């Protein structure tokens with residue numbers, strides 16, 4: 001007897017971890033039953049790329065590109081959704097010109113920028129004038145704190161404290177003054193793993209993911225992230241589920257951020273765990 005879609009999905013999920021929630025189990029079942037209508041959304045730093053002290057040295061996990069190239073042709077879309085400029089994520093990820101990744105999408109600056117592998121071009125809005133204004137005022141505000149500035153192509157500016165003598169204390173001390181500075185110039189502060197990013201309002205990873213899922217009329221979604229900036233994408237998956245589109249929420253686990261663990265259907269061990277999960281998925285989706 002030929003097995004039905006549900007039975008096939010059940011068999012195919014045998015070697016995959018079981019999500020801890022019924023909603024997550026439903027999300028995985030839907031993805032396996034109809035992969036060609038599934039969107040896979042993935043954060044970059046801390047999810048595909050291990051966290052390192054110098055952001056310029058961050059690179060995708062050594063097996064990430066091969067695994068994504070195996071998975072992408074089997075699903076509707078793989079989209080990397082990151083706070084990084086799209087072009088930087090493409091470069092540090094090694095995503096360009098890879099067979100299998102011809103349709104990869106990278107949504108940079110929390111979705112404000114878009115890079116498509118098909119064209120290799122980035123589309124982006126005009127820079128917000130507040131970014132140049134805060135950039136000019138930051139050196140005086142950061143003087144003596146041990147924090148340092150990451151330039152983000154004039155579209156945002158990130159203040160990092162990971163390499164300060166007491167990273168968490170400096171992060172905590174800077175949060176209020178940086179928020180005041182950002183607000184004064186029409187920007188918002190996006191807190192992350194020992195980073196406070198000053199960026200334009202109006203876009204987040206939730207809007208980016210939801211827009212992408214709707215563009216493709218996807219029937220299921222998997223989103224994996226590790227940091228506070230991924231919470232809007234988690235909420236977007238919750239909203240999609242409430243509206244009848246199954247989804248699976250994956251936390252790339254770390255000791256630094258615990259908020260996503262509580263909301264995830266599946267917690268894996270950092271980028272190596274994410275890559276392992278995606279590899280198992282790619283192998284199951286024949």
Ligand SMILES: O=P(O)(O)OC[C@H]1O[C@H](O[C@H]2O[C@H](CO)[C@@H](O)[C@H](O)[C@H]2O)[C@H](O)[C@@H](O)[C@@H]1O
Pocket residue numbers: 043044045046050051052053054055056058081082083084150158160162192193194195197227229
């Ligand atoms: O949305 P993401 O892809 O997670 O990007 C968010 C921020 O990630 C980067 O900072 C983080 O990774 C660095 C390199 O591992 C690490 O040194 C830093 O402590 C982390 O917060 C990036 O530098 C930021 O610009 C992104 O906004």
